Amino acid sequence: MTNLIAGLRAEGRRLTRPRKAILDVLEKSKYPLSAADVHARLKREQVAVDLVTVYRTLAVLKKLGLIAQVELGEGQFRYESRHGREHHHHIRCRGCGRIADLMLCPLKKLTALVERETRFTVEEHSLEFFGWCPKCQ
Numbered sequence: 001m002t003n004l005i006a007g008l009r010a011e012g013r014r015l016t017r018p019r020k021a022i023l024d025v026l027e028k029s030k031y032p033l034s035a036a037d038v039h040a041r042l043k044r045e046q047v048a049v050d051l052v053t054v055y056r057t058l059a060v061l062k063k064l065g066l067i068a069q070v071e072l073g074e075g076q077f078r079y080e081s082r083h084g085r086e087h088h089h090h091i092r093c094r095g096c097g098r099i100a101d102l103m104l105c106p107l108k109k110l111t112a113l114v115e116r117e118t119r120f121t122v123e124e125h126s127l128e129f130f131g132w133c134p135k136c137q
């Protein structure tokens, strides 16, 4: 564990500049972004960071607990800043791909039940919704 943290710290220092830029991009976004989205936005802001570095930095930021990883049935991960945001879930439109936050979590009771049934300690869960937004209905 100590090694892991030391490793992350070392990596974190090495990636300080891209880390700040990526956190900034994620904080400004209203919905979770893929690595390619982050890369495109950095490019637009003339921050020179290659895609491999974006992937690596996102992994570090996730391990540090600064960002959340979301999978919305697209075959790719998206990421969002945790700063100032409670744990929450998402709904994605099957038509236009629009993503909205659902600022709630209905799984607290279920989590307790899962822990009781399995004797596992639940660390996290995922629950995403898919449907049609008002414009695509």
Ligand SMILES: [Zn+2]
Residues within 6 Å of the ligand: 093, 094, 095, 096, 097, 098, 132, 133, 134, 135, 136
């Ligand atoms: Zn839609």
Ligand SMILES: [Zn+2]
Residues within 6 Å of the ligand: 031, 032, 080, 088, 089, 090, 100, 101, 102
């Ligand atoms: Zn969200």
Ligand SMILES: [Zn+2]
Residues within 6 Å of the ligand: 087, 088, 089, 104, 105, 106, 107, 125, 127
């Ligand atoms: Zn939840």
